[in-house]
Amino acid sequence: MRNLKLFQLSLIFFSSIPLLPILTLAFSAENPTDRRILVLLDDVSLKSSHSIFFSSLQSRGFDLDFKLADDPKLTLQRYGQYLYDGLILFAPTTERFGGSLDLAAVLSFVDSGHDVIVAADSNASDLIRNIAAECGADFDEDPSAVVIDHTSYAVSDTEGDHTLIVSDELIQSDVILGKEKIEAPILFKGIGHSLNPENNLVLKVLSASSTAYSANPNSKLSTPPSLSGSAISLVSVLQARNNARVLISGSLELFSNRLLRAGVQRAGHSKKFDKSGNERFVVEVSKWVFHERGHLKAVNVRHHKVGESDEPAIYRINDDLEYFVEIYEWSGTQWEPYVANDVQVQFYMMSPYVLKTLSTNEKGLYHTSFKVPDVYGVFQFKIEYQRLGYTSLSLSKQIPVRPFRHNEYERFITTAFPYYGASFSTMLGFFIFSIVYLYSK
Structure with a gap:
């Protein structure tokens, strides 16, 4: 009777455990594409302001779980099993994640072979900067600095401070960006970063033009900028040795509906594109990050x-x-x-x-x-x-x-015939000499 009660209690206990997130994971050797993705947001409004990007993921079969970055119940794993295949960090201003999620947990997530997208902006916190730094991307140390370009900027009704820049400096890789060329230039508004020279696993995907620099747009330059020219990386990717993939963007707005739908015209050029290349870019690069390609x-x-x-x-x-x-x-x-x-x-x-x-x-x-x-x-x-x-x-x-066994060697080797002849001729000569010596007077 006592054993029966214990059995009933164990059934009640295990039936109350939410096993569905673990059982619905699709990441496997036969289907390597990520499926269940945790999306952390600074603000709930990002879900609507970036809905085109999120809709593109959902249309490709991804299951997105939206949560605020400071949710006290945040966790990436339960009972030793990861609940998610991928992680999207659209929370650049978050100083500290909620629940059990922290810098070490994110890095452990990558070390276990999972994929991450990190988006920053001009208000990026130290937490986001540290995650990027651990992946080989160092954002400008000046917290007020953004990427400025007085030559390759987007023409708009108001001239502005030229922080909405235009770039078509893309990595030449069909596997990362798709076989079809992205014709329209890409709009970018955010902060730049440099790549750690000691990390040969991180690559520039989108670079700034040679006339760009990183500085505070509201103050005059008193010293040369720490980042300038094509050394500024706007978007970078990392493929770890365990094949985990990480995307680091200096702009959260790069993924926004506003820039995905916006027309674009580069300063000094008459040609205007009805739609920027942002949507093609973020869709194609996300396919690579989440193992839909390559x-x-x-x-x-x-x-x-x-x-x-x-x-x-x-x-x-x-x-x-x-x-x-x-x-x-x-x-x-x-x-x-x-x-x-x-x-x-x-x-x-x-x-x-x-x-x-x-x-x-x-x-x-x-x-x-x-x-x-x-x-x-x-x-x-x-x-x-x-x-x-x-x-x-x-x-x-x-x-x-x-090696050869003793009975596998050739009995007679052709190249050794001269030596064989020398041996037999020596024996014959000795025999003749012996006869002559013994029987001659």
């Missing part, structure tokens, strides 16, 4: 001797072998064959003894053949593939290599 996987790694089909447990020196691997790219909805001519395999022991570029049938299958080197030991088939914008592939498969 995600690779390798399957069916195999090798065997030429003329055979079974994978051996050991190779012999000078064996001829074949190596195969299939590589696919996620398109957002399905896996498609990945086609490239720069995938290489190493036959590795302490250092690569063989380095071969793999051939492809353009249907996902890569292959090559080579001769096992005349060195025995424990080798590895190793692929270390890193390409701009794509997730990295790191594959290794260990195989021992043995």
Whole structure:
């Protein structure tokens, strides 16, 4: 009776746990696109002022969970499981997150392989600046500084202070920004940042023009600006070694309905665009951040001797072998064959003894053949593939290599015939000499 009551109490307890957020996660090896995303806002009004961007995510199947950044119930994980695949921080002025969320929790979220979008503005808090700094992007130390450009600014009814700038300095990468070129320039109003030179994982996606600089628009410059020219990054991305992706923008307004719908005309140019390139830009770059594009996987790694089909447990020196691997790219909805001519395999022991570029049938299958080197030991088939914008592939498969057995050597070697002849001629000469010496008078 007592056990029955304990069983009933346990059923009541576990039935009260909200398991739905955990069970509905779609992030997996078979479907790498993020699905459930936590959106943290400074103000509820951002949900409507940035609705076009949010609607584009929802139309692509994302489940957005909107919360205020200071919500006391904020948490990214429960019972050791992450509740979200991605995080959008549209809370530039927040000095401290609510609940259990803090700087360490955000960095741990990235370290666990999840993706983040961080948007700042001229009122960016130290918290947001520190998150960006940990990802390799250093915002201007002057809290009143914004990006100004007196040449590449947007023409408007009021001349203003030229802080609404125009830029088309985009990274040349089809995988990050899509294959179709963004024709219209992009409007930007916010703060600039520089990239940490010691961090080679962070890239500029949108840069300022050579005439831009970072300063306080309401005061005269007394010293040269700390950031100027094309060294100013407006939007940057980071792909960590665990393939987690982070986008850092110095402008929250970049994602706003106002700039997404606005027409644009660069100062000094007669051509006017009815619509800025902001919407195309934020949609395409968000596809990359949330793994709708540029995600690779390798399957069916195999090798065997030429003329055979079974994978051996050991190779012999000078064996001829074949190596195969299939590589696919996620398109957002399905896996498609990945086609490239720069995938290489190493036959590795302490250092690569063989380095071969793999051939492809353009249907996902890569292959090559080579001769096992005349060195025995424990080798590895190793692929270390890193390409701009794509997730990295790191594959290794260990195989021992043995020398010839005593009965596998050739009985007679053609190149040794002169030595064979010398040996037999020596024996014949000694025999003749012995006969002559013993039986001659």
